[in-house]
Amino acid sequence: MEKMIEFKNVGYIYEKHEGEGTMAIEDVSFSVKEGEFIGIIGHNGSGKSTLSKLINGILFPTSGEVWVAGINTNDHSRIWDIRQSAGMVFQNPDNQLVATMVEEEVAFGPENLGVDPKEIRKRVDEALKTVEMGAYKNKKPHQLSGGQKQRIAIAGILAMKPKCIILDEPTAMLDPSGRKEVIDTIKRLNKDENITILHITHYMDEVVDADRIIVMDEGKIAMEGTPREVLCQVEKLKELSLDVPQITELAYSLRDENMSMGWGVLTVEEMVNLLWQ
Numbered sequence: 001m002e003k004m005i006e007f008k009n010v011g012y013i014y015e016k017h018e019g020e021g022t023m024a025i026e027d028v029s030f031s032v033k034e035g036e037f038i039g040i041i042g043h044n045g046s047g048k049s050t051l052s053k054l055i056n057g058i059l060f061p062t063s064g065e066v067w068v069a070g071i072n073t074n075d076h077s078r079i080w081d082i083r084q085s086a087g088m089v090f091q092n093p094d095n096q097l098v099a100t101m102v103e104e105e106v107a108f109g110p111e112n113l114g115v116d117p118k119e120i121r122k123r124v125d126e127a128l129k130t131v132e133m134g135a136y137k138n139k140k141p142h143q144l145s146g147g148q149k150q151r152i153a154i155a156g157i158l159a160m161k162p163k164c165i166i167l168d169e170p171t172a173m174l175d176p177s178g179r180k181e182v183i184d185t186i187k188r189l190n191k192d193e194n195i196t197i198l199h200i201t202h203y204m205d206e207v208v209d210a211d212r213i214i215v216m217d218e219g220k221i222a223m224e225g226t227p228r229e230v231l232c233q234v235e236k237l238k239e240l241s242l243d244v245p246q247i248t249e250l251a252y253s254l255r256d257e258n259m260s261m262g263w264g265v266l267t268v269e270e271m272v273n274l275l276w277q
């Protein structure tokens with residue numbers, strides 16, 4: 001399997017003045033394989049957004065290297081190849097939609113890539129169908145709900161045929177139903193279209209199904225592993241000011257003295273089985 005993203009000993013400093021600044025990322029190394037679904041969690045200021053901007057060539061590492069789809073992000077001549085391979089969805093849906101019609105919005109990316117108009121029309125229809133927004137093609141983006149706007153933002157990226165999508169807290173401004181729409185959409189893209197997903201979030205329950213979770217703290221990777229390996233370390237997550245899923249916490253509170261039960265519960269079904277034991 002091809003490596004989609006690779007961080008090699010990456011550091012990033014936001015310079016204030018000459019020789020003075022904030023170390024936002026420090027010696028971070030990890031890699032993501034094609035088709036993986038990775039959850040990135042961490043409290044405010046732990047470096048998650050900086051990490052995502054380093055992937056998309058919005059920021060460039062102060063030290064180390066970032067590779068995306070086999071391209072070093074320091075190769076500035078390939079920046080549009082990188083942005084086409086790895087699309088970004090941001091937190092605020094209102095800041096990323098620019099066109100007056102949904103159809104134009106989704107066409108915007110491929111137009112900038114110089115794609116043939118006939119092919120653009122095909123891609124717009126396909127992308128809207130994939131995010132289940134085909135019926136909204138001729139609507140105005142400002143008439144849509146937050147969840148629908150984020151799905152249009154995702155469709156705009158899909159129309160550029162990306163290999164990977166990085167979502168930086170895409171659900172932070174949405175209500176529960178909007179959150180579910182967006183999460184269901186990205187899970188489907190990962191499963192059905194084999195698109196690599198990097199999902200940055202504060203909500204643990206959104207990454208319970210991920211292939212792997214990376215926990216950031218003070219610019220470094222504090223924990224990394226499968227959801228079960230990471231989310232079951234309740235005490236450590238609390239030390240890192242993170243909330244564990246309620247069901248995991250409940251099971252953890254019910255653990256017995258021998259620690260033979262109450263560990264590693266991530267879903268309601270597992271909780272029911274535990275209580276029947």
Ligand SMILES: Nc1ncnc2c1ncn2[C@@H]1O[C@H](COP(=O)(O)OP(=O)(O)OP(=O)(O)O)[C@@H](O)[C@H]1O
Nearest residue numbers: 014022023024042043044045046047048049050051
């Ligand atoms: N433009 C900037 N200039 C200076 N320092 C910055 C800038 N952006 C972020 N920082 C600092 O870098 C560190 C990491 O910030 P970053 O935004 O990457 O964290 P985050 O985990 O995404 O936070 P949040 O969850 O609040 O979005 C923080 O200490 C932050 O104050």
